[in-house]
Amino acid sequence: MHIEEHKSLKTYNTFSIDCSARYFVSIQSISDLKEVLQSSIHPEIFILGGGSNMLLTQDIDALVIHINLKGIEIISEDKDSISLKVMAGENWHDFVEYCINHNYGGIENLSLIPGNVGTAPIQNIGAYGVELKDVFNSCSTISLNNLSEKEFNKEECKFGYRNSIFKNEEKGAFIITSVTFNLTKTNHNKSISYGAIKEYLNNLQIENPTLKEISDAVILIRKSKLPDPKELGNSGSFFKNPIINDIEFNQFHNNYPEAPYYKISNSEYKIPAGWLIEQSGFKGMRIGDAGVHKKQALVLVNYGNTTGKEIVSLSKKIQTKVKEDFGISILAEVNII
Numbered sequence: 001m002h003i004e005e006h007k008s009l010k011t012y013n014t015f016s017i018d019c020s021a022r023y024f025v026s027i028q029s030i031s032d033l034k035e036v037l038q039s040s041i042h043p044e045i046f047i048l049g050g051g052s053n054m055l056l057t058q059d060i061d062a063l064v065i066h067i068n069l070k071g072i073e074i075i076s077e078d079k080d081s082i083s084l085k086v087m088a089g090e091n092w093h094d095f096v097e098y099c100i101n102h103n104y105g106g107i108e109n110l111s112l113i114p115g116n117v118g119t120a121p122i123q124n125i126g127a128y129g130v131e132l133k134d135v136f137n138s139c140s141t142i143s144l145n146n147l148s149e150k151e152f153n154k155e156e157c158k159f160g161y162r163n164s165i166f167k168n169e170e171k172g173a174f175i176i177t178s179v180t181f182n183l184t185k186t187n188h189n190k191s192i193s194y195g196a197i198k199e200y201l202n203n204l205q206i207e208n209p210t211l212k213e214i215s216d217a218v219i220l221i222r223k224s225k226l227p228d229p230k231e232l233g234n235s236g237s238f239f240k241n242p243i244i245n246d247i248e249f250n251q252f253h254n255n256y257p258e259a260p261y262y263k264i265s266n267s268e269y270k271i272p273a274g275w276l277i278e279q280s281g282f283k284g285m286r287i288g289d290a291g292v293h294k295k296q297a298l299v300l301v302n303y304g305n306t307t308g309k310e311i312v313s314l315s316k317k318i319q320t321k322v323k324e325d326f327g328i329s330i331l332a333e334v335n336i337i
């Protein structure tokens, strides 16, 4: 194990914010992870996965542990389905490609989402009608309390929209070391009703798409709207789409009949924050090197050398104006450190 000091984290967070770690170690085995957790290098520790859902606003005065555990293992398999255990440090999109190449169905709609497998359950990543919870079986963790290993099944994870137990009552209490997925080998349950996917397949006159064709559609749609973190620092959706009740919705819908919305239950409606932010005039806005993406107002971007504090300041301006204009509060999805 190689422990580094005052290490820049610029290449370890997709926002490309140049903050540093007091101590930094990249971990490739569970035994090394346990050893480092028992060490007294620094009283504080900070767990770093793919760095794709966080905004650094300050240097981290702690031992930063980069979870770099790799490997994919078949747990069980029959003619129709397969269960795979994937180590936390595997890159999410590389895993999606592995599944498509092996014709394992279930996560093709989640193509091109930045980040690692181990952090995917924390916010129950989701896109184009599919969420991680749809294919999730369980995850293995290490308790930071007593270093014991604990397995969480799907129910125990309490998944919700961009939410799980790991963002609430167990926040910061466990390190996810691997995730086990249930995927299909035949009779794939394809989710192709999302407007832009449907349109792509119709244009190509594809009626019964392969996993690869669905993935290609998702990649094309994402590339047309979402910036590539390698070219322009960002953390995907900076805000969650707000959920409002039926009374608030009726008023909103009367005032803005053209606004898009998704009915999620009899009394709850989700409104795209990107639409609200665009209407409030922020789409494409740039203040210094902090900006609102030109093609998707839900995404805040780093044009080069912005700081986390500047991004936070821009996000607050947006939240205040959207609240003023629509009476709706939008909350950050990204973890602000």
Ligand code: EPU
Residues within 6 Å of the ligand: 126, 127, 128, 129, 225, 226, 235, 236, 237, 238, 239, 240, 241, 260, 272, 273, 274, 275, 276, 278, 283, 295, 296, 297, 298, 333
């Ligand atoms: N819209 C605008 N202006 C914008 C952005 C969006 O008017 O600048 C409108 C669109 O025209 C559309 C609606 O808002 O009518 C929804 O837009 P889109 O389909 O792009 O999806 P979203 O609600 O903005 C969510 C997820 C994305 C995910 C897409 C597709 C959240 C917070 N975001 O975005 O997730 O890829 O749906 O399923 O739920 C991420 O989490 O990082 C992420 C990118």
